[in-house]
Amino acid sequence: MRINHTLRALRCSDAPYIRYASHQIRAFRTTCTFYSGHSRWSKIKHDKAQTDARKSKARQPLSRLITAASKFYGPDPTSNLQLANAIAAAKKQGLPKDFIESAIARGQGVSSSGKPLTSVDIEALFPGDVAVIVECETDNKNRTVQDVKTIIKDHGGSIASILYLFERKGRIEFKKRPNLTEEYVLEAALEAGALDVEDEADSIVVYTEATETKAVATALAASLQAEVESVEVLWTPKSDTLVNATRTAYQLQQWEQFTEKLSYEHGFQRLYTNEQEQVTDA
Known part of the structure; x- marks a missing residue:
C-alpha cells in the first residue's frame, strides 16, 4: 500500500511503503516510532525519584533522632543537648537545613508546612505468622492509611488486628564508657x-514504661552523670509472641520488596515485627 503523507497521517498499521517528499522509503518495521526526547525525560524523572527515595531512606535514622529529641526536650538546640547533638550528626552527614527543620517540626507535632501531624499505626499479618506494625506520622491520614494498606496487600500481607502481640516501651540509650557498664x-x-x-555494641540501652520515658531518662542522666544519646518510644513484641518465620524464596522476595517500597512512603516512620529469626525454605 502507498500512503500520501500530505493527505493523511501515517497509521502504525500502514504497510511497508511510505510516500514522502516525492520519494519512496522502505519501511523496515510497522511499529510506531516516537521521538526519544519523551522517553529520555521520563527516564530522568524516574531516576531522580529513585535517587530522592534512596536519600530519604538513608536519612530516616537521623530524622528519628532529631524528632525524638525535639519531642521530649523541646525544639531549641541551645537548651536541648540531645537535639544539638542530633543536629550536629545530621550536618556531618550533609543533611540540608530544611530537612533538619522539618524533623524538629515533626517532634512538635506539625509538618514543615505547619499542618498538624497525626500518628497512625497500620497492623498486618504476613506469611510465617509475622505480625507487623507500620508506624506513620502524616498530615493526611486517609491517604497514608490507604497507600500503606495497598503496599501491604500487593506484597503478600493482609490487614489484621495484631496490636495485642506488642507492647509500648520507652528506650533510652547511653554511650558506653569505661565506668558505664x-x-x-x-x-x-x-x-x-x-x-x-541491655548491652548493645557501643551503647547501654534502658527500657522503661512508655509514659515514664522522659522522667527515667532525666533521672538516669543525673545519677549516672552520663549523656543521653537518644530517647524514643516504640513498639516491642511480647516475648511469647516471637516467631522464627519460614518463607519460600518467592515470599522472601515479596517481603524484601515490601520493606523497600515502604521505606519510600511519605509519612513512614518505622516498621515493627515479631520476627525473631528469618528462615528461607527452598
Whole structure:
C-alpha cells in the first residue's frame, strides 16, 4: 500500500511503503516510532525519584533522632543537648537545613508546612505468622492509611488486628564508657523505675514504661552523670509472641520488596515485627 503523507497521517498499521517528499522509503518495521526526547525525560524523572527515595531512606535514622529529641526536650538546640547533638550528626552527614527543620517540626507535632501531624499505626499479618506494625506520622491520614494498606496487600500481607502481640516501651540509650557498664547502670535504672537494661555494641540501652520515658531518662542522666544519646518510644513484641518465620524464596522476595517500597512512603516512620529469626525454605 502507498500512503500520501500530505493527505493523511501515517497509521502504525500502514504497510511497508511510505510516500514522502516525492520519494519512496522502505519501511523496515510497522511499529510506531516516537521521538526519544519523551522517553529520555521520563527516564530522568524516574531516576531522580529513585535517587530522592534512596536519600530519604538513608536519612530516616537521623530524622528519628532529631524528632525524638525535639519531642521530649523541646525544639531549641541551645537548651536541648540531645537535639544539638542530633543536629550536629545530621550536618556531618550533609543533611540540608530544611530537612533538619522539618524533623524538629515533626517532634512538635506539625509538618514543615505547619499542618498538624497525626500518628497512625497500620497492623498486618504476613506469611510465617509475622505480625507487623507500620508506624506513620502524616498530615493526611486517609491517604497514608490507604497507600500503606495497598503496599501491604500487593506484597503478600493482609490487614489484621495484631496490636495485642506488642507492647509500648520507652528506650533510652547511653554511650558506653569505661565506668558505664551494664551492671553499673542496672542498679540506678531500677531505682529510677526502669524495666530492663541491655548491652548493645557501643551503647547501654534502658527500657522503661512508655509514659515514664522522659522522667527515667532525666533521672538516669543525673545519677549516672552520663549523656543521653537518644530517647524514643516504640513498639516491642511480647516475648511469647516471637516467631522464627519460614518463607519460600518467592515470599522472601515479596517481603524484601515490601520493606523497600515502604521505606519510600511519605509519612513512614518505622516498621515493627515479631520476627525473631528469618528462615528461607527452598
